[in-house]
Amino acid sequence: MPESPEVQELASFLTGRTTGRAIRSADVILAKALKTQHPSPSELIGRRITGVTRLGKMIDIATTDGGGGSLHVVVHFGHDGWVLWHDEAPDDLRRAGDATLMARIRLDDGSGFDLTDAGQWKAVTVHIVPDAADVHAVAKLGLDPMGPDFDSARFARILAGRRKQIKALLQDQSALAGIGNAYSDEILHAARISPLTHAAGLSEAEVERLAQQTRAILTDAAAARRGIAPSELRAAKHAALQVHRKTGAVCPVCGDTIRELSFSGAAAQYCPTCQTGGVPLPRS
Numbered sequence: 001m002p003e004s005p006e007v008q009e010l011a012s013f014l015t016g017r018t019t020g021r022a023i024r025s026a027d028v029i030l031a032k033a034l035k036t037q038h039p040s041p042s043e044l045i046g047r048r049i050t051g052v053t054r055l056g057k058m059i060d061i062a063t064t065d066g067g068g069g070s071l072h073v074v075v076h077f078g079h080d081g082w083v084l085w086h087d088e089a090p091d092d093l094r095r096a097g098d099a100t101l102m103a104r105i106r107l108d109d110g111s112g113f114d115l116t117d118a119g120q121w122k123a124v125t126v127h128i129v130p131d132a133a134d135v136h137a138v139a140k141l142g143l144d145p146m147g148p149d150f151d152s153a154r155f156a157r158i159l160a161g162r163r164k165q166i167k168a169l170l171q172d173q174s175a176l177a178g179i180g181n182a183y184s185d186e187i188l189h190a191a192r193i194s195p196l197t198h199a200a201g202l203s204e205a206e207v208e209r210l211a212q213q214t215r216a217i218l219t220d221a222a223a224a225r226r227g228i229a230p231s232e233l234r235a236a237k238h239a240a241l242q243v244h245r246k247t248g249a250v251c252p253v254c255g256d257t258i259r260e261l262s263f264s265g266a267a268a269q270y271c272p273t274c275q276t277g278g279v280p281l282p283r284s
Contacts, residue, residue, distance in 0.1 A: 002077045004218055007077075008146065009233060011054040013085070022047065023106070024107055026042070027104050033115070040128070041128065050070075055074070055138050057077065057173070073128055074127040074135045077123075078124050079121070084097055084230075100118070103124075140174045142173060143176055143177065146222060152212070159200070159202065161200050164198060165196050166194075179218070181244070182245070183217060186243060186244055189275060192274050224236070251271040260283065
């Protein structure tokens with residue numbers, strides 16, 4: 001699943017290549033991806049892109065008609081969605097790679113990009129709206145750990161009294177924006193906290209440590225991804241992970257064996273010595 005560090009670099013990449021360019025064509029190939037009826041994709045034609053920003057794990061492609069009228073294309077990548085960039089965009093609507101082509105935008109200089117989905121469920125979504133906040137998933141976003149408003153006090157208030165397992169809370173987009181399965185594993189390992197601990201059960205020192213590691217893991221990852229092409233970001237992310245998808249490997253901190261458990265239908269990884277007092281958790 002795309003998470004905030006990689007989506008941040010994708011937004012930077014697209015901003016550098018699309019800002020000021022006019023949209024020559026905008027086609028949504030898989031109808032279920034388009035979640036708004038009006039405005040239609042055809043109404044994007046001729047509009048200029050003014051920038052691309054990250055909103056949690058989503059991107060917001062802002063456009064203008066030159067007269068002050070704005071439209072935003074908000075893209076949620078789901079679990080397996082991404083962007084395929086073309087220096088020379090295909091003129092037809094055939095897919096250019098292995099993933100399903102969900103939408104294609106062509107620009108006035110001949111370049112363009114595809115929204116693709118390599119998963120079974122084709123969960124990429126596109127909203128075309130006057131304001132990004134018109135999208136429910138954007139309006140309900142919680143505190144962004146990579147944003148300027150994040151600090152330990154705000155983080156502590158989000159956790160206070162919550163009878164929810166901390167891994168689930170880290171991934172709750174209405175609480176904290178931008179974290180998914182992979183980085184929640186990495187954050188909890190760095191903070192030496194069990195993924196199954198309830199947020200309300202954490203000590204003040206643990207909350208402070210978790211806040212610091214949440215910020216550090218994400219911002220360090222974003223810095224490490226800077227300048228990497230979108231096609232290489234997924235591989236760069238996985239190469240840098242310490243525990244996620246490392247079941248059976250040696251913990252780089254203590255030398256214990258990294259274990260796996262089933263969490264909300266997905267595989268999660270942790271280190272017993274670092275996080276659970278040396279006691280392995282049940283796998284399910």
